[in-house]
Amino acid sequence: MFSLKQITLYEIHLPLIEPFTISSGTQDIRRITLIEVLDNDGYTGWGECVASEYPNYSPETIDTSWIAIKQWIAPRVLGKTIAGPEEIFPFLQQDIRGHLMAKAAVEMACWELTAQKQTIPLSKLLGGTRTSVESGISLGIQKTPEDLLRKVKTAIDHGYRKIKIKIKPGSDIEYIRFIREELGMQSPLMVDANNAYTLNDADVFKEMDEFGLLMIEQPLAWDDLVRHAELQKQIKTPVCLDESITGIDRVEDMHKLGSGKIVNIKPGRVGGFASSIAIHDYCMKHNIPVWCGGMLESGVGRAHNVALASLPNFTIPGDISPSKRYWEKDIVDPEWEMNDGSMTVPLDKAGMGVEVDHDRIENLIVRKEEI
Numbered sequence: 001m002f003s004l005k006q007i008t009l010y011e012i013h014l015p016l017i018e019p020f021t022i023s024s025g026t027q028d029i030r031r032i033t034l035i036e037v038l039d040n041d042g043y044t045g046w047g048e049c050v051a052s053e054y055p056n057y058s059p060e061t062i063d064t065s066w067i068a069i070k071q072w073i074a075p076r077v078l079g080k081t082i083a084g085p086e087e088i089f090p091f092l093q094q095d096i097r098g099h100l101m102a103k104a105a106v107e108m109a110c111w112e113l114t115a116q117k118q119t120i121p122l123s124k125l126l127g128g129t130r131t132s133v134e135s136g137i138s139l140g141i142q143k144t145p146e147d148l149l150r151k152v153k154t155a156i157d158h159g160y161r162k163i164k165i166k167i168k169p170g171s172d173i174e175y176i177r178f179i180r181e182e183l184g185m186q187s188p189l190m191v192d193a194n195n196a197y198t199l200n201d202a203d204v205f206k207e208m209d210e211f212g213l214l215m216i217e218q219p220l221a222w223d224d225l226v227r228h229a230e231l232q233k234q235i236k237t238p239v240c241l242d243e244s245i246t247g248i249d250r251v252e253d254m255h256k257l258g259s260g261k262i263v264n265i266k267p268g269r270v271g272g273f274a275s276s277i278a279i280h281d282y283c284m285k286h287n288i289p290v291w292c293g294g295m296l297e298s299g300v301g302r303a304h305n306v307a308l309a310s311l312p313n314f315t316i317p318g319d320i321s322p323s324k325r326y327w328e329k330d331i332v333d334p335e336w337e338m339n340d341g342s343m344t345v346p347l348d349k350a351g352m353g354v355e356v357d358h359d360r361i362e363n364l365i366v367r368k369e370e371i
């Protein structure tokens with residue numbers, strides 16, 4: 001049981017080690033919103049809002065989520081007696097439509113606060129069973145197939161267990177064929193289109209069947225299920241949904257319609273941990289594998305993803321890469337490191353298992369608001 005006394009929002013800017021290009025745009029500096037919740041007993045919990053700067057992944061942005069938290073979400077939760085963090089999402093859903101990333105940021109910080117309060121690891125509080133989670137890498141669209149090959153080779157040398165290649169019309173078949181020709185059929189490759197195609201492009205995906213890809217992530221529109229079902233009927237490679245899955249209902253729809261065979265769970269996209277766990281449990285019951293996606297998180301969001309990915313049905317390596325893949329220096333201590341293609345789930349500390357580097361954050365702040 002807890003009652004929140006204060007919510008603090010921080011915006012920091014962290015330059016990415018290399019620009020990250022998906023079909024709908026490029027990011028080079030990550031604007032990051034961090035959130036710190038404080039309860040009446042003096043416990044705190046950190047979280048991260050994964051919204052992007054520009055609405056090219058979902059309708060939410062850094063700026064809309066800031067307003068949503070400040071004006072609508074914080075006033076609904078501050079001062080309320082809350083029995084447990086699982087109560088927050090259904091409560092917010094009652095009268096606030098959308099703004100799932102904003103809701104998730106608050107909700108996930110409250111799970112962290114609860115883990116701190118109960119002195120148990122966040123992974124345990126969520127129902128995690130793994131001691132380590134397998135890492136994948138998500139490679140942005142490159143200028144040439146040769147550039148991509150170099151990146152893929154380096155990733156394999158580093159030990160990543162899954163390699164995801166971003167694609168868009170014009171940077172697809174030629175790139176994948178080149179990688180398969182040079183490296184053979186063994187490497188665990190998948191592609192992510194971030195909605196860059198329509199059903200008229202079905203032939204492109206039929207052609208991809210010969211490349212033995214693990215899956216094709218979100219080829220069609222960001223809010224579509226019906227057309228994805230049409231596409232999945234025509235191809236052998238499993239379709240994995242990312243953007244289209246905004247909650248448990250959409251997973252049920254996907255399952256009933258046959259829109260995909262694998263689910264990418266990003267807790268921010270679905271409204272937080274309670275929603276993620278519900279999706280995980282449904283998928284486990286129906287033999288649908290899941291994996292944990294990423295949104296170029298700092299070490300805080302990464303800690304939350306690692307804790308979530310420790311649940312049993314996360315059987316496919318996530319987009320969970322070590323800190324050094326993204327940043328010169330992360331904002332947590334210790335930074336996230338990969339050993340033998342995996343990340344260790346911190347099970348020896350209360351909460352998410354890494355300390356927020358307060359001095360570093362102070363130096364990076366571009367805006368801060370106490371609510």
Ligand code: OSB
Nearest residue numbers: 057138194293294295296297319
């Ligand atoms: O579609 O999974 C995506 C990053 C920003 C927006 C959308 C996506 C991504 C990634 C990054 O693929 C994965 C990572 O955090 O390493």
Ligand code: MG
Nearest residue numbers: 192217218242
């Ligand atoms: Mg994706």
